[in-house]
Amino acid sequence: MRLKFLDIPWAATPSWQLGPLTHPVDAWLTASVRRVARARPDVFRRLGRFQHSVFLIVPEDLPCAFRLSPAGERATVEIVGKRNPGPCAVRISGRMRTLLGLFDGSIDADASFFSRALRVEGATEAALALHNALEAAELHASDILGLPAALKTPLDRLLQAMGPRSAT
Amino acid sequence: MTGRKNRLELVCPAGSAAMLRAAVEAGADSVYCGLQDETNARNFPGLNLTATELPEAVRWTHDRGGKLLLAINTFAKAGATEAWRRAVDTAARARVHAVIAADLGVLAYARDAWPDLRLHLSVQAAAGTPQAIGFYARAYGVKRVVLPRVLSVEEVARLTKAVNVEVEAFVYGGLCVMAEGRCALSSYATPGSPNLTGVCSPPESVSFVETPGMVTARLGDFAIDRHADYEPAGYPTLCKGRFVLDGDPAYLFEDPVSLNAMDMLAGLRKAGVTAVKVEGRQRGKAYVSRVARAFRSAIDALEAGQAITGQAALADLAEGRRETAGAYRKSWR
Amino acid sequence: MALMELSLMELSLGPLLFNWAPDRITDFYARIADETPIRRVYLGEVVCSKRIPSTGPALARAAERLIAGGKTVVYSSLALPATEREQNMGLALSNVDDEIEVNDMSLLAYRLGRPFTAGPFLNIYNELAARQLVAAGCTRLCANIELSIEAVGKIHAALPDLPLEIFAFGRLPLALSGRCYHARTHGLHKDACQFVCDRDPDGWTVRTIERQDFLAINGTQTLSNGVHVAAVAVETLRRAGVGALRLSPHNLDMAAVAGLFDSFLTEQIDAPALVAGLSALPLPGPLVSGYAGGHPGSRAAVGA
16 A cells, blocks of 8 residues: 655555564554664653553544554554454544644644544543653654654654644 | 732643653743652653652753642552652652642651651642641641632632742633542542542543444543534543533533633732642643743733733633633632 | 440431521431430531521520430531631631531641541541641541541551541532532522522432433532442441441431431441341432442442
8 A cells, every 4th residue: 555645655665574564554663663662661661551552543534544552662553444443442533633743742632632633432541641651752753653764854844844733 | 928029930730851841941930740650639641750750850940940849749548658758758859849748647747757848738738728728837837838729819819918828829721610639529430539549530431432423421430521523522520521400411510611810910919929830730742832931921021011912822722612710700609 | 245345336417518497407406316326416517608697596506405415516617618707617616615526627727736526528538647637636537438448447557546437328528619509500609699509408419411310419519419328347347447427417317317327336237238228218319338448439339
């Protein structure tokens, strides 16, 4: 599947031996989450008892969803269809920009929630733990998307140029 | 105490070291934090500072001329008071500017084990009269009291004149309509309460059930509110829900509004209040940056004798997208 | 087991929380004086000082009647004094020589070490805090409603000589506010409330949007809809150091309630039978007992 997001063609990554994950974008996102886990173990520790929960992140404006299992260095991210995404502890839905803004703390989660830009179903406490852990982590969208270093700054600058990630 | 002509101190929440930095950089004079356990009243998963982060956070803040206050403001558990005493020790060793406490036992421990540790009386102590405040001041040496949000500006003024401690008043954020530290609404419906476990309406008991076109917010076994799925929602804190007496569902206890007392700053300053407090450790960096910046400008404008104009800037941060000046206006009753 | 132990647990009657008419108050306490084994009776306006001109004289007469009937009368303070007038009332109460119940920390400023009962409206949750109150003169503690029997036991273990009471019957006083919910619901301001709270002698039941009974309002106070009962074996209560069970007045046959609890304390009936007996009375809500076991307060009482 070739995703066109922000008009950046998502190149297939080098193949990774990651067991059941064969999709290139899955592998790429998984690698990036594991990279964060290695560099920032504190972020994962903050998740506490939710380190092994499954988070389903559902961007309204993409045709797919992301199953995130943040088990530290064995973290995985899978791309799944929206119809049968599989079981999860919590489902977080919103526009991609809102989700990214929440992940890097540039949006006030409560404000998004109040305006319904963000919807949470299932274990609210798990969503809260994820948000709080990411809030404390000061990660940037580029960290989360796992872009090669060369693309990090242009992406962050591009997102900034797109304007503040408003809560609506 | 009154007669102080100093600028109002701006006290902002910090749910993480990152949020602390955002608050100070946006102009907060003081920040308040909690540890990652039941010893503070925002014991949400993933929130707050670890004991190891604290000393560095203190140093960072103090290096910039700021003050770090540590909230140990829940009530210690019978037969298991160790965590609260350890929290006091951690705070003292990290050289925080002050500990904010409510439990008589925690105050006594702090007074006896760390006599030089500055003590502030938490709003959870529900000390809303000069007599109550005077008792805590004499018995435990508290230097500042955080006032319950149920007082009007006139009452704040009278109270400030009548006591010998500094007064800190909430000016922004979530409103608590019941006497804090003495509210068991949450623990009636869920396994947690601000007093017992440091969380009101704990997220573990919260669920949002979506049906076609509607979302019902539940707390434990009880439906707290229901909206069309495009309407603004709120965290289903029990007292902000909609309930039924005889007629239609209504916000019986309080509308889901937020406090914004920016218009009252001049009145509070005149009343002799030392510090103004922003609620919201769980709200994050984006929130605290905006709120701190807005109140920093307002306080500076007040100091310079200029008009305060930034009121509307924070409207979208409000719960239910509406704001109130709370009990500061007597008509609230 | 010594006979002395059996007679140690007593029944107390908590302060009347509701705005009853003077005649009802007089009749109620006459029955308490004449027809119940209740030992201690707490009297005083705890919720709203505006009621005092109406209820005060009747309560004062009730005190005389109760004392004549051999009961111990304890004067209870307001739980959330705010105005200067209310603060002065607290001062006056702190200065009486009789037994008083302190429901707000304000009174400690004036009590100056003289004896007092600490009421359940104080946020005392552990033995360290209880010890602080003892140092300030506390000679009896009614446990905060949120405390489990186990927690009460921990306090007892640290302070074995402090008599302990628990809230054992009645709608639970969950919260207090500066705002009057009765007035607000009738579209009135607290200052011009017309005393509409007198329409609900057990509180006004609040339902959820799914029409499930949940809470009850009583002026500035929010209560549970459920009627709490300390449905725990007497032996467990005794071991936890409970010396008295406090029954909160409701608009029903309190003498029957007291009779059931008396049978329970003298071990003629067990906890499930107590629950069954109470269920047969016209209670304002279903029987709950969550707090006793450390659970959410709304959890149903077993056998209810």
